Amino acid sequence: MITFDHVTKKFGPFTAINDLSFTVEPQQAVALWGSNGAGKTTVIKSLLGLLHYAGQIRVAGLDAQRQGRAARKLLGYVPQELAFYDDLSTADTARFFAQLKNTPVQQVAAVLGQVGLAEHLAKPVRALSGGLKQRLALGLALLGDPPILVLDEPTSNLDVATRNAFLHLLDQVKAAGKTIMFTSHRLEEVEQLADRVLVLEHGALKLTCRANELAPRLGLRTQMKLLLAPDLIEGALNVLQRAGFTVRRNGVGVLVDVLADEKAKPIHLLSQADIRVTDFEVE
Amino acid sequence: MQLSIVWVLAQKELRDALRNRWFLLYTLAFIALSLAFSYLALAGAGMVGFAGFGRTAASLINLVLLIIPLMALTIGAQSLAGEQEKSTLAYLLAQPINRIEIFLGKYLGLTLSLLASLTLGFGISGLVMTLNGSGAADPGAYVKLVALAFLLSLTMLSVGFLISALTNKAGVAVGIGLFLWLAFVFFGDLGMMGTVIALRVPIDNLFWFSLSNPLQVFKMAAILDLRATLDILGPAGIYAVQEYGDSLFGIFLGVLVLWIVLPAAAAYARFHAKSDL
Numbered sequence: 001m002i003t004f005d006h007v008t009k010k011f012g013p014f015t016a017i018n019d020l021s022f023t024v025e026p027q028q029a030v031a032l033w034g035s036n037g038a039g040k041t042t043v044i045k046s047l048l049g050l051l052h053y054a055g056q057i058r059v060a061g062l063d064a065q066r067q068g069r070a071a072r073k074l075l076g077y078v079p080q081e082l083a084f085y086d087d088l089s090t091a092d093t094a095r096f097f098a099q100l101k102n103t104p105v106q107q108v109a110a111v112l113g114q115v116g117l118a119e120h121l122a123k124p125v126r127a128l129s130g131g132l133k134q135r136l137a138l139g140l141a142l143l144g145d146p147p148i149l150v151l152d153e154p155t156s157n158l159d160v161a162t163r164n165a166f167l168h169l170l171d172q173v174k175a176a177g178k179t180i181m182f183t184s185h186r187l188e189e190v191e192q193l194a195d196r197v198l199v200l201e202h203g204a205l206k207l208t209c210r211a212n213e214l215a216p217r218l219g220l221r222t223q224m225k226l227l228l229a230p231d232l233i234e235g236a237l238n239v240l241q242r243a244g245f246t247v248r249r250n251g252v253g254v255l256v257d258v259l260a261d262e263k264a265k266p267i268h269l270l271s272q273a274d275i276r277v278t279d280f281e282v283e
Numbered sequence: 284m285q286l287s288i289v290w291v292l293a294q295k296e297l298r299d300a301l302r303n304r305w306f307l308l309y310t311l312a313f314i315a316l317s318l319a320f321s322y323l324a325l326a327g328a329g330m331v332g333f334a335g336f337g338r339t340a341a342s343l344i345n346l347v348l349l350i351i352p353l354m355a356l357t358i359g360a361q362s363l364a365g366e367q368e369k370s371t372l373a374y375l376l377a378q379p380i381n382r383i384e385i386f387l388g389k390y391l392g393l394t395l396s397l398l399a400s401l402t403l404g405f406g407i408s409g410l411v412m413t414l415n416g417s418g419a420a421d422p423g424a425y426v427k428l429v430a431l432a433f434l435l436s437l438t439m440l441s442v443g444f445l446i447s448a449l450t451n452k453a454g455v456a457v458g459i460g461l462f463l464w465l466a467f468v469f470f471g472d473l474g475m476m477g478t479v480i481a482l483r484v485p486i487d488n489l490f491w492f493s494l495s496n497p498l499q500v501f502k503m504a505a506i507l508d509l510r511a512t513l514d515i516l517g518p519a520g521i522y523a524v525q526e527y528g529d530s531l532f533g534i535f536l537g538v539l540v541l542w543i544v545l546p547a548a549a550a551y552a553r554f555h556a557k558s559d560l
Contacts, residue, residue, distance in 0.1 A: 048377045052558045073379040083370035085295075087302065099291040100378050144379075 001026045001148060001179045002047065007055035009203075012134035015052065016042040018203040026147070029180040031190040033214065034200035040183035041080065042203070044152045048077060048182075059148065071100075076141030080132045080152040080183075086126035090117055090136060093125055094143065102145040115139040115169060117277055138169060149173060155189060167192055179210035187220060187260050188282075211244040215260035222260045226267070230252040239273045240266055253277075288380050289388045296392020297399075300348075306396065309354040313404040316346050321408050340347065343408075344505045347432045348498050352439040353448035354462050355397055359443015359459035362389050363554060386551050390444065397436045405429045427508050431501055434539045438497040441546035448553040467498045475499075490523045494534075497542040505536035 002024040002218055009017040024030045034156055049068040051085045057064040059071040060266045081155040094108040094134055094160045107178045112118060115135040120128060128136065133240050134154065141149055154170070155163040184190050190197055190211050197214050199207040209217050228236055240247040245266060267277050300306050320342045361384075366372035375385060389409070409425060443460055466474075477520040479489055493499045503520070523531055 009527055044294075045373075050373055050376055050558075069379050069381055072377065075377075077377045079370070079374055079377070081370050083374045085299075085371060087299075096295060097292070097378065099376075100288060102285075102287075102379075 001060055002181060003056075003058040004043070005056040005058070007043075007046060007053055007057055009039075009046055009051055009053040016097065016203050019055075020200075020203065020205055022198055022205060022208070024179060024181055026179050027177050029174050029182075029193050031194035031197045031211065032181070032183040032184070032200060033190060033197050034183075035185070038200040039203035040200060041062075041152055043200070044077075044150055044181075044183060047150060048072060048075065073144070074146050074148055076106050076143070076146040076149045078137045078149070078151040080140050080154075080156060082130075082137055084125045084133070084136070087124060089122050089124055090128065091121040093136065094139060097140045098143050101144040102172050107143065111139045111142050112136075114142065116165075122220065126239070129162075130157050131159075131166065134158060134166055135163075135169070137230075138166075138173075142173070148179045148181065149179075151180070153183055153185070155184075155186065163189075187215060187222065190214060220260040221257055222263065223283040224256045224258055224263060224266060225250060225281040225283065226253045226256060226270070226277050227281075228277060232275050235273065236270055236275050239269055239275065243269050284381060284383055284387075288384045292385060292388025293392035293395065296362075296389050297395050300393060300396035301399070303358070306354070306358060306400065309350060310400040310403060313346070313354075313400065314407050316350070317343055317404050317408040318411060320346055321412055330544050335419050343405075343428060344502060346434065347428070347505075348502060349468060351401070351432055351436045352467060352498060353461075354400065355436040355439035356443045356460040356464050357448075357457055358396070359440040360391055360446045360450075360456035361453045362393060362444060363447040363550075364450045364456040365447075368452050382555050383551070386444075386554055390440070390547065393440055394437060397440060398433060401429060401433055401436060405432070424509055428505055431505050431508070431539075434536070434543070435497060435501040438501075438539055438542035438546075439467075441550065442497075444550040445546040445553070448550040448557070467496055482526060489521075490526075494538050497539060500535050500538045500542070504532060504539070505533055507535070 004020050004022050007017055007020045008015065020039075020043065032043055036038050042051065045051045047057055047059070047064055049064050049072060052065070059074050062071040062074070064071045084095075088096065090112065091108065094112055094174070095105050098105050098108050108120075109118075112121060115138050117132065117135055117139060120132060125133065125136065134157075138154075141151075149170075151170075155166055158166060168191060170180070174193065180193065182193070191214070194211040197207075197209055197211055198205060199214075199218065207217060214220065226236065233249060233254060237247055237249060240254065240256055243266075247254050247266075249255075258266060263282060267280065270277055323342070363372065366375070372385075376382065405425070405428075409422075442463065444455075446463070447456045447460045450459065475489075475493060478484065478492070484492060493503070503523075507524075527534060
């Protein structure tokens with residue numbers, strides 16, 4: 001569905017994408033993983049024809065540069081930085097983009113309802129919360145029913161509850177048979193949504209793996225906040241340090257640095273030492 | 284290219300311009316000043332009241348020279364750079380539309396908004412003169428001045444678009460636009476006079492040199508149309524009338540059209556090649 005063939009993009013002396021080749025199959029959800037500056041957003045912008053590059057990108061056989069309009073007709077895009085015309089209402093914004101996509105405006109109400117914006121049609125976009133704006137971006141991307149969704153850090157600015165609700169929406173979109181390509185630096189998001197992960201480093205493909213292989217293959221670490229009764233904190237610090245964890249005191253418990261696929265281990269250890277963990281959060 | 288998409292974008296641009304408080308301010312200022320000019324046009328003759336179309340047209344030339352370029356340059360300068368700064372341009376370009384459609388849509392929308400503003404300004408002034416019974420003198424001259432002012436506004440809109448395509452921030456673009464406006468309005472005359480004196484430019488060269496400033500071209504075209512002579516512009520004006528005769532007005536129109544087309548084409552070429560969005 002999407003093919004990158006030896007794509008290179010340079011900004012002056014800086015190489016943002018370095019001879020990148022990969023394929024995304026139809027109905028597959030592929031995550032682009034990498035640290036800031038790894039080239040994830042440049043990959044997305046090149047796919048959308050926003051940047052000139054060397055090599056070839058094809059979308060369903062169409063050259064993304066030479067047949068840009070036809071290729072973009074197949075892509076729905078949710079940007080990292082949401083940029084709307086703030087004075088327009090939610091419905092007018094959707095109508096405007098529907099007209100640009102040659103999509104019947106009758107489809108607007110259905111799509112906005114699908115992303116949960118039916119009660120916010122008359123609100124100016126500037127009055128929408130971050131989560132609602134993200135839903136609007138998804139709704140606009142779905143206008144015209146494109147077979148491919150491209151999302152750049154779709155939940156980076158959302159709180160936990162809004163993020164979960166948005167991921168649930170994306171799950172539904174994926175289940176409807178869309179091909180999805182998204183960038184992310186959140187492991188739980190990648191594990192929930194992606195079938196395959198492309199790990200980028202300095203603009204080059206470092207690793208391709210299944211989503212559940214990402215954490216062990218990269219040795220990804222995360223930080224857990226364990227909530228404890230005040231009189232148990234000292235004992236918990238001792239137990240976890242003896243087990244080799246990097247741990248420090250927090251006002252209401254302890255912060256533990258763990259491998260991303262071993263999050264249960266510190267809780268299990270504390271449980272064996274009769275130290276009751278009242279709650280936990282994963283950063 | 285799909286004209287329906289150009290029209291959708293033009294409508295959006297027109298709506299935005301009509302909501303833009305600077306645009307409204309320019310329009311109101313233009314209406315107020317054009318009314319004042321038409322009222323004061325007879326003051327020099329020791330009379331009070333609204334002058335006829337011909338006399339008002341003459342006095343409006345200076346007003347047009349001052350306000351229309353400022354309005355067109357600033358809205359043109361904001362057009363692409365403003366959207367780029369807000370990231371809405373990148374989002375627009377990510378849709379299944381071409382850059383030529385975005386460019387033409389914006390240009391057409393702002394052209395229509397300038398036309399609306401000028402029609403309103405000149406229209407109210409003309410209406411007042413007509414209702415006052417002083418409009419019978421020369422409505423043709425007035426209409427031609429409106430048409431020339433519209434062409435002038437498009438020259439400055441194109442220059443504004445070029446500035447906008449060359450910059451990434453609306454503030455910088457508007458700053459350059461204001462500097463160019465000053466250069467065209469004030470430094471244009473002074474610079475030309477200084478150059479002519481310093482370099483002892485021959486009269487024929489002086490005439491062609493003056494065509495390099497679209498405001499001068501508008502002024503000469505408007506005066507030529509009103510008075511059928513360019514004596515007021517001195518030896519260069521007399522030379523131009525003697526040398527080019529009846530084709531002079533056509534030359535002015537052609538130069539104005541070139542000032543519309545060339546900067547707009549350069550602006551599109553830059554916008555088309557722009558990658559850093």
